[in-house]
Amino acid sequence: MAIAHTNCRLAHPCHPASEGTLRRIITALSRSLADDGLSDTVYEALNEVLDGERQLTENEARQIADIFRGAARQLMHTAPQRATYYPTDTMRRLRALHAEWPSPERAVPYVRRFAVTISTALDHMGDEA
Template sequence: MVAVDTATATELLSRPVSSEDETMRRLAHVLSRSLAAEGISDALIDTLEDVLGDRPGPAPADPSRKLDGLLIRLGLPLPRRPQLLKAAPPLSKEEAARITDRFRRATTPLMHVVPHRAAMYPTDELRRLLALRDERPSPDQALSYLRRYALAIVALLDLMGDDE
């Protein structure tokens, strides 16, 4: 047992006592920031960039390029051509499975962290994330599925905001 003098006892008794609710809110806030720091790795960000970035296909041979050289030499303007959108090459099964697994593993920490970090509870975004986690796309639709999944994760990360 420790003896406490009157001055120390008076100081201890005069300290403000926080309510249990306030203490729990502060603890939840600190824990959510800690979980966010651990749950959103650089590898996840890199994977998001890989999926959402351009996946250019092989450039088709353009026979009009020879004509362009001739027009330039004659001082004539080049004709306007519509930009052709190249179809993205499909992902390999192994790559699609690796990315899907990474997104599914990231879903659980996001489900726990986002409600504490967002200003309003993101019901629709979390429902969309869960639906994507449970979806099993066909191999030919893997890229579009992963892009939708990546966009759902990015939407939640945007709601969370910055740590600073």
């Protein structure tokens, strides 16, 4: 097995990708992710928080915060491909909220702020929450 592996490496040497190639791959993956958009789970959580029809429990707020953190990561990567201009202030708020881990008693106001910021980011990108 080791001999076959060595022969394979000699026949087809492994060359690390150039920086330009890596940038093209990252850009293509970001565009693909941008085309896919956010999951229905994110939109359902946004609607639940923004509609305000009922008070969220701390546990529900923590679960929604996890959903929003995943959405924030995706939006931070896809904003350059989807926005007409880069929404600097909104992305700064999104990064700050992504990094924040509020205490349980602050979880509900936190997910409200997070929902508004995600909704604003989507508006910049032409999506509707």
